[in-house]
Amino acid sequence: MAFPSAPCALWIVSLLTALFAAAVHSNIVSDEDPLQPMTSDETVSVGGMVTLTCRVAETDNSSLQWSNTAQQTLYFGEKRALRDNRIQLHRSTPTELSINISDVQLSDEGEYTCSIFTMPVRTARATVTVLGVPGTPQISGFEKPVPEGEKVTLTCTSTGSKPPAKLRWYKGDVEVQGRPDVVESVPDDPTYNVSSELTLEVTANDDNAKISCVVDHDSVKHGEKRSEQSLRVLYAPEVAITPEERMAIEGQRFSLQCSGKGNPEPTSYFWEKAEGELPPLAKADGAFLSFSVLNKSDNGMYICHAANDIGKGRGSYTLQVQGKGRNTEEKPDTTAMSASSGVDHAVIGGVVAVIVFILLCLLIVLGRYLIRHKGTYLTHEAKGSDDAPDADTAIINAEGGHSGAEEKKEYFI
Ligand SMILES: *[C@@H]1O[C@H](CO)[C@@H](O)[C@H](O)[C@H]1NC(C)=O
Ligand SMILES: *[C@@H]1O[C@H](CO)[C@@H](O)[C@H](O)[C@H]1NC(C)=O
Ligand SMILES: *[C@@H]1O[C@H](CO)[C@@H](O)[C@H](O)[C@H]1NC(C)=O
Ligand SMILES: *[C@@H]1O[C@H](CO)[C@@H](O)[C@H](O)[C@H]1NC(C)=O
Numbered sequence: 001m002a003f004p005s006a007p008c009a010l011w012i013v014s015l016l017t018a019l020f021a022a023a024v025h026s027n028i029v030s031d032e033d034p035l036q037p038m039t040s041d042e043t044v045s046v047g048g049m050v051t052l053t054c055r056v057a058e059t060d061n062s063s064l065q066w067s068n069t070a071q072q073t074l075y076f077g078e079k080r081a082l083r084d085n086r087i088q089l090h091r092s093t094p095t096e097l098s099i100n101i102s103d104v105q106l107s108d109e110g111e112y113t114c115s116i117f118t119m120p121v122r123t124a125r126a127t128v129t130v131l132g133v134p135g136t137p138q139i140s141g142f143e144k145p146v147p148e149g150e151k152v153t154l155t156c157t158s159t160g161s162k163p164p165a166k167l168r169w170y171k172g173d174v175e176v177q178g179r180p181d182v183v184e185s186v187p188d189d190p191t192y193n194v195s196s197e198l199t200l201e202v203t204a205n206d207d208n209a210k211i212s213c214v215v216d217h218d219s220v221k222h223g224e225k226r227s228e229q230s231l232r233v234l235y236a237p238e239v240a241i242t243p244e245e246r247m248a249i250e251g252q253r254f255s256l257q258c259s260g261k262g263n264p265e266p267t268s269y270f271w272e273k274a275e276g277e278l279p280p281l282a283k284a285d286g287a288f289l290s291f292s293v294l295n296k297s298d299n300g301m302y303i304c305h306a307a308n309d310i311g312k313g314r315g316s317y318t319l320q321v322q323g324k325g326r327n328t329e330e331k332p333d334t335t336a337m338s339a340s341s342g343v344d345h346a347v348i349g350g351v352v353a354v355i356v357f358i359l360l361c362l363l364i365v366l367g368r369y370l371i372r373h374k375g376t377y378l379t380h381e382a383k384g385s386d387d388a389p390d391a392d393t394a395i396i397n398a399e400g401g402h403s404g405a406e407e408k409k410e411y412f413i
Contacts, residue, residue, distance in 0.1 A: 132162030260306030
């Protein structure tokens, strides 16, 4: 019973396969209808130009036609049908009808139709997507300098994008994370207004920092639309003390300058000595502390305080007065020292090289001696070696070479 049913099932399967193949084939044939017009979807930014191209593989000389989203005929062959100077014929041949639409508006978005007046009429559709170009971003929220440690919230806004643009924040060249974009839309306006907030806790280092907001959108190159806001931060002076003279030499004049970097600039300076009163011959005058005649007793740590409206800062400098006579000796001393250290290096290098050379010679001599003796030993033991460092040993090794090779084989197995 089961035996005859098997060929029957096979027959049904092959019939179905053939039918399916025929169906698929006929589908392909209809896709390859040489009179079927072909179009492509296009994306264009507001104000830009788009070319709509409609092609057929073959033609029976029937006319091609483009019509707009409202089914109005734009071009019938090379004949213009709608009076709109933005729409121009690009190319009209028996197999192609291409039109250009310039200064594209958001209202131009939609489905355009290409038809060929065969029997029956064949059509193809092309969807034009119009991108709303975002406006240059605007940063708001920063009106006046802020004291360090406080928070600043900046808001960046860009209007008129479609689809909604993405806003990015940068501090200098480094991207910083703002709050997620807020997207606004109103009825009857297909575009969006986008805004983003960035909150920063400012430090003294942020004074003059450049914060920028960049719009990311398909219709603009990255970084093309951006705006920048410089931060101004108020901070207490950071104090640095620099000596005016290169050296502090006993009996000579000497002075220190205190520079307070702050915003605003420091308004007052105050000098003191860590271990008590300022020396009588030291004159404090604003940012400067001058010694008319240095004395060893002036040694010690000097402190400068600088203040502005925001606060105070301090810095220190340790004065080490050098003896009059000793210093003149000391100066050549240091050069002599560095020179001698240079000589030392050369001498050490030379000595090391000589020692290494001697060691190498010794090694070679010792090696030759040992190998010669070892070779004799090996010959006695019927063991050779491939690496003969000289003729003598090579000859010696050749004598016992055979068993040596075997020994090697065993070793490697
Ligand atoms: C189309 O027209 C051209 C001349 O304009 C003619 O040579 C060609 O044979 C025509 N093709 C068909 C399919 O009618
Ligand atoms: C139409 O657009 C194409 C580019 O797509 C351009 O080369 C051509 O000059 C334009 N023609 C007209 C009439 O504007
Ligand atoms: C975007 O902002 C502009 C001006 O600020 C306003 O006129 C417009 O209605 C806003 N559009 C949307 C979609 O919110
Ligand atoms: C330094 O001061 C001491 C007393 O304070 C004085 O005796 C000495 O002469 C001074 N040295 C110089 C170089 O002025």
